[in-house]
Amino acid sequence: MQLYKTKKVTIITEAVILDNVIKITKELGADGYTVDRVAGKGESGGRFGYDIGGMLSNVRIEIITTEELAKKIATEVEDRYFTNFAGIVYLQNVEVCAKKFCVSG
Amino acid sequence: MQLYKTKKVTIITEAVILDNVIKITKELGADGYTVDRVAGKGESGGRFGYDIGGMLSNVRIEIITTEELAKKIATEVEDRYFTNFAGIVYLQNVEVCAKKFCVSG
Amino acid sequence: MQLYKTKKVTIITEAVILDNVIKITKELGADGYTVDRVAGKGESGGRFGYDIGGMLSNVRIEIITTEELAKKIATEVEDRYFTNFAGIVYLQNVEVCAKKFCVSG
Amino acid sequence: MEVLLEFFSRFVDQLQKPVLAFLLAGMVVSAFNSKLRIPEAIYQFCVFMLLMRIGLKGGMAIRDGNFLDMLLPAIFCVLIGIGIVLLGSVTLARLPGIKKDDALATTGLFGAVSGSALAVSMLTLESEGIFFEGWVPALYPFMDIPALITAIILANIHLAKQKSGSHVKVDIMPIIKDCLRGTALTVLIIGVVLGLVTKPDSVYESFFNPLFRGFLSILMLVSGMEAYSRLRELKGVAHWYITYAFLGPLIHGLIGFGFGYIAHLLVGLSPGGVIMLAIIASSNSDISGPPTVRAGIPSANPSVYHGTSTGLGTVAVIALYVPFFLALGGIVFGF
Amino acid sequence: MEVLLEFFSRFVDQLQKPVLAFLLAGMVVSAFNSKLRIPEAIYQFCVFMLLMRIGLKGGMAIRDGNFLDMLLPAIFCVLIGIGIVLLGSVTLARLPGIKKDDALATTGLFGAVSGSALAVSMLTLESEGIFFEGWVPALYPFMDIPALITAIILANIHLAKQKSGSHVKVDIMPIIKDCLRGTALTVLIIGVVLGLVTKPDSVYESFFNPLFRGFLSILMLVSGMEAYSRLRELKGVAHWYITYAFLGPLIHGLIGFGFGYIAHLLVGLSPGGVIMLAIIASSNSDISGPPTVRAGIPSANPSVYHGTSTGLGTVAVIALYVPFFLALGGIVFGF
Amino acid sequence: MEVLLEFFSRFVDQLQKPVLAFLLAGMVVSAFNSKLRIPEAIYQFCVFMLLMRIGLKGGMAIRDGNFLDMLLPAIFCVLIGIGIVLLGSVTLARLPGIKKDDALATTGLFGAVSGSALAVSMLTLESEGIFFEGWVPALYPFMDIPALITAIILANIHLAKQKSGSHVKVDIMPIIKDCLRGTALTVLIIGVVLGLVTKPDSVYESFFNPLFRGFLSILMLVSGMEAYSRLRELKGVAHWYITYAFLGPLIHGLIGFGFGYIAHLLVGLSPGGVIMLAIIASSNSDISGPPTVRAGIPSANPSVYHGTSTGLGTVAVIALYVPFFLALGGIVFGF
Numbered sequence A, B, C: 001m002q003l004y005k006t007k008k009v010t011i012i013t014e015a016v017i018l019d020n021v022i023k024i025t026k027e028l029g030a031d032g033y034t035v036d037r038v039a040g041k042g043e044s045g046g047r048f049g050y051d052i053g054g055m056l057s058n059v060r061i062e063i064i065t066t067e068e069l070a071k072k073i074a075t076e077v078e079d080r081y082f083t084n085f086a087g088i089v090y091l092q093n094v095e096v097c098a099k100k101f102c103v104s105g
Numbered sequence D, E, F: 001m002e003v004l005l006e007f008f009s010r011f012v013d014q015l016q017k018p019v020l021a022f023l024l025a026g027m028v029v030s031a032f033n034s035k036l037r038i039p040e041a042i043y044q045f046c047v048f049m050l051l052m053r054i055g056l057k058g059g060m061a062i063r064d065g066n067f068l069d070m071l072l073p074a075i076f077c078v079l080i081g082i083g084i085v086l087l088g089s090v091t092l093a094r095l096p097g098i099k100k101d102d103a104l105a106t107t108g109l110f111g112a113v114s115g116s117a118l119a120v121s122m123l124t125l126e127s128e129g130i131f132f133e134g135w136v137p138a139l140y141p142f143m144d145i146p147a148l149i150t151a152i153i154l155a156n157i158h159l160a161k162q163k164s165g166s167h168v169k170v171d172i173m174p175i176i177k178d179c180l181r182g183t184a185l186t187v188l189i190i191g192v193v194l195g196l197v198t199k200p201d202s203v204y205e206s207f208f209n210p211l212f213r214g215f216l217s218i219l220m221l222v223s224g225m226e227a228y229s230r231l232r233e234l235k236g237v238a239h240w241y242i243t244y245a246f247l248g249p250l251i252h253g254l255i256g257f258g259f260g261y262i263a264h265l266l267v268g269l270s271p272g273g274v275i276m277l278a279i280i281a282s283s284n285s286d287i288s289g290p291p292t293v294r295a296g297i298p299s300a301n302p303s304v305y306h307g308t309s310t311g312l313g314t315v316a317v318i319a320l321y322v323p324f325f326l327a328l329g330g331i332v333f334g335f
């Protein structure tokens, strides 16, 4: 089986802005994502509280996509949100089976 | 401490086939895995529903193993399931402390 | 946007020692982490039980930090806990936007 | 005519019942994109509470009942379950533009049974003071499993033919096991067995029975939210499925009513029991069936069968056919 | 003087009530670093149960009530909600060392309403046998939404001025939608509507009402644990916020009491209704408001407003101002 | 002889009780590999409800009781807890092929107490109409903590000796704190304190008490499922553990009964209280103890002690020793 090298971008941020972040990635051209809820601690303190509206917990959004788009997403999210909201974003190399993740979507 | 380079294969797919996928990886020779439940969206639509039997949610299965076995697992899961079931699979480089992950299990 | 190459160290271990592991990473100098609960299976059997005190489930702790510190954390956790407790630890390359993750904290 | 008038009055009644209202509220809430989410653990607990209550009551009724009285209705359930699927396989599955495996998966679900519709009709009959044998709802698996198995077998025969023209052997036992091991039937069976061999009256009276109504409301709210989500997936699916979702339950329910009437004549099944049998037949599986079908007919498109069943069928049964068969029973048996 | 004595005796009463005790227990438990965690799903379910009960009772009361009687109190709620924020914007927000957006976010939450304080006061009035119109607690959104909107608008105007001096247009509709789509108001509205147009008495009496007290206790336990966590975040925050958290609810409650008294004179709002209005005004949003403010005033520091509201305000209202306004009502109306 | 006959009749009774039946059902369900899972949040909530109910009732009983009457039984609990572990350390721990730290971990759990066994025996006594002092179950921590501490200290002394022959100092305070901070004891203590200093009667009567039986059933179901999983881990473990799991609770319970009888003679502990003390002593910790032991004796193999305790001990106590000590009490006190 052929493996294609591409990128995974991971965004960990406040659950309260999940919908907005997803919207941005969609607008930039990503067509899939995986998301789960995580706890964590960083510069802006710990996030382990009881949550109803998503203020006290983090989400982790992972998107497999081209290197170009991954960088665009990282930049956009960082610029738009991380002044006011807690969060980190990072890229990793991945090898996928399906070619679709390696051509600009 | 010595670090050994090896692979992590990640499978994100419908929770309904979790047991089957685990079985396959075991048959192929992997002797450990980590699994969690995730939400997500891809070609076959979003998976965020209320779930009892695992139809509406994804699982993420991560297996650290040799490059050879990682590729075998990826190929097998892709071939057997991803025609009918939603899912993606990808490989990543990892460095582990224990040598056991780097020799064919 | 500038991306900085650095490391992510992932620790998967028994939930019952989460607090201790976090404490160690803090003492060694890491200033952030992300944690979630996962199920899994390894040498010491499966961990899928009903849990109150954290004996029957795993946690996954991810820390983005310098290569040096990542290695220190991996070694320390491995040495201190993995004789008696189930667990694995691995390192991965990541590229982050914020420089703070690449200078010794 | 009389049935329709009676139905209409019962329908208005039903609208006033909070059960249906919670279902509709769930749909509206989803349509307005509300952030409300009942935690999944609570949803799963609601299902548990309902099925345990149905099972316990069923088991206690079997204990107090006459085994022979149950035999015929149980056999009828098997026949109805298989019959509904066969009927679908020669109607829906033959329509133009319909993928045969999608259609079979769908009829499998409509032959199977909805725990929540069952709960709603129990509540309705009980609050109307219409007696029914407590073991009738516990016949659930006798219709559910045969329907799912028949659908899965037919689909696999079809797929094998498509590939090779050769014949195929589908192994039934794993499918039965899969059904019985599923959450819904496991809980129901635990309930029946405990109701039968122990004396669960105190826990039934202090817990499962009084909380029944409340947890059902919450389940209805979630079902409404789910129905809306599944409905949206139905976009682009052949319109035949919509027709099937509304017409199927009516016909299936009438079949159930017919068989129930025969049981009424032969072994004295009560009027309430006949109505209950009609509703069981009318209802479609929305919780336990879909995963079984997903595993058993992997090539079928879940958006089609899950959408048709959970998005349309459940709403149709609770809003229309529960009151309809109540009305029909009222006319036929004169109450 | 008499008020204080009366208040003191009611305060001791309140201390004996398990509701406040559960709140304090939660704080102590957190302070001792206990590993106890009520599962989040249960916490969310508690909130659901409480608001649904408030909503259903409200809806049923509206159904039985006179629409005109409600109009004036509803308008008063809007005025109070806006008024509290305006008051905060010319006091708290102008104090030295206070970031204006932090202050506005905080006053927004104190203008808004706490579902749990509401539940506590309903329980207290009911168990003291003091009548109040069941629809008064359902006025919640009429104070909540205007307060949040006013705060968000003022903050955005302030931020725009800071940047450019130019004027700014804040779009109100998305904020209203955001409030209504939030979990809390969605549940409350479902409850009101179902109470109004259906007959939910049986599910209310068998489920939502009897379990109310228990789920409220658990919510209080969690609120206590949360209060402690938020309190710790308050370290380093200007002391004015502490003053505001204790003085604000008193003043806001008195404003509410005043308006309520006017409604008492004009449209015959009951003494219990007046007390309830005072407590609604006195209370600060601890569940639904914070996320709305987080989205609407992103630059404000959540540790400040969330800490002040959830860490201090809620405790102050339940421990001090519920008994205080009960005492005040007793004096004023002579019971 | 008479005891055995009486025990046998009570055992059949117990089998009819849904509590034991739910436990067995859980085991069967697991053995058949059913997909049923009670959501973990619900499981945790069941534990909370049970312990809160035990605590509240205990606190209210202490409030109404005579402090001196409780002193002796409390001291006895401490003695029993330590005694059971010492007994195990000179028996089980000295058997051939037994790892000493595994054995000590196991005896620690058997010296400690099971909240669910406690709940089962409360329910049984209450439904048989046998009076017991409400504060007896609240003595739980007085046996639990000393047993766990003794086991952890002995194990650490053993390990230190193995390494260096030198003596060792185990710090007791962190272990006590760890116990008290654990979920189970935290909830119990909150309950006791609230029962003691507030008037929780209304919330007790409307919530914690009526739901007790139901949540206990669900906990039993889960305990059965857990027991089966832990049992499977016991494969390959020395058979002595099986013997210990069945014999230990009998002997420990008899010790408890003996001490209880002394308390009966000296301070008038009721017959029901004596039985309760026997069952507390007989029971082994299945929820709160294991994590404490895991942290305190890291080198011990959790499959051994967790398997022996949760997989065998709990089932033995609920199935055999609750009816046994009831029977014994009946004979001794003549009812």
Ligand SMILES: Nc1ncnc2c1ncn2[C@@H]1O[C@H](COP(=O)(O)O)[C@@H](O)[C@H]1O
Residues within 6 Å of the ligand: A012, A013, A039, A040, A041, A042, A043, A044, A045, A046, A047, A058, A085, A086, A087, A088, C031, C032, C033, C034, C035, C062, C063, C064, C065, C101
């Ligand atoms: N160094 C780190 N390693 C892993 N996760 C981190 C790190 N720093 C922050 N995070 C995650 O990102 C979230 C927001 O971080 P911050 O903006 O620094 O408060 C935290 O709650 C953590 O979940």
Ligand SMILES: Nc1ncnc2c1ncn2[C@@H]1O[C@H](COP(=O)(O)O)[C@@H](O)[C@H]1O
Residues within 6 Å of the ligand: A031, A032, A033, A034, A035, A062, A063, A064, A065, A101, B012, B013, B039, B040, B041, B042, B043, B044, B045, B046, B047, B058, B085, B086, B087, B088
């Ligand atoms: N580009 C992507 N990046 C991350 N996760 C994805 C991506 N595409 C699909 N997934 C995940 O894989 C699941 C199945 O994908 P699909 O088969 O495309 O529907 C989705 O529900 C997502 O959780």
Ligand SMILES: Nc1ncnc2c1ncn2[C@@H]1O[C@H](COP(=O)(O)O)[C@@H](O)[C@H]1O
Residues within 6 Å of the ligand: B031, B032, B033, B034, B035, B062, B063, B064, B065, B101, C012, C013, C039, C040, C041, C042, C043, C044, C045, C046, C047, C058, C085, C086, C087, C088
């Ligand atoms: N090969 C593996 N791949 C992924 N996760 C693993 C692997 N081996 C162990 N784990 C995880 O680490 C936990 C502890 O492993 P162990 O110490 O081998 O029992 C397991 O419960 C799994 O969650």
Ligand code: NA
Residues within 6 Å of the ligand: D084, D109, D110, D111, D112, D113, D252, D280, D281, D282, D283, D284, D285
């Ligand atoms: Na059917």
Ligand code: NA
Residues within 6 Å of the ligand: E084, E109, E110, E111, E112, E113, E252, E280, E281, E282, E283, E284, E285
């Ligand atoms: Na207010």
Ligand code: NA
Residues within 6 Å of the ligand: F084, F109, F110, F111, F112, F113, F252, F280, F281, F282, F283, F284, F285
């Ligand atoms: Na014991």
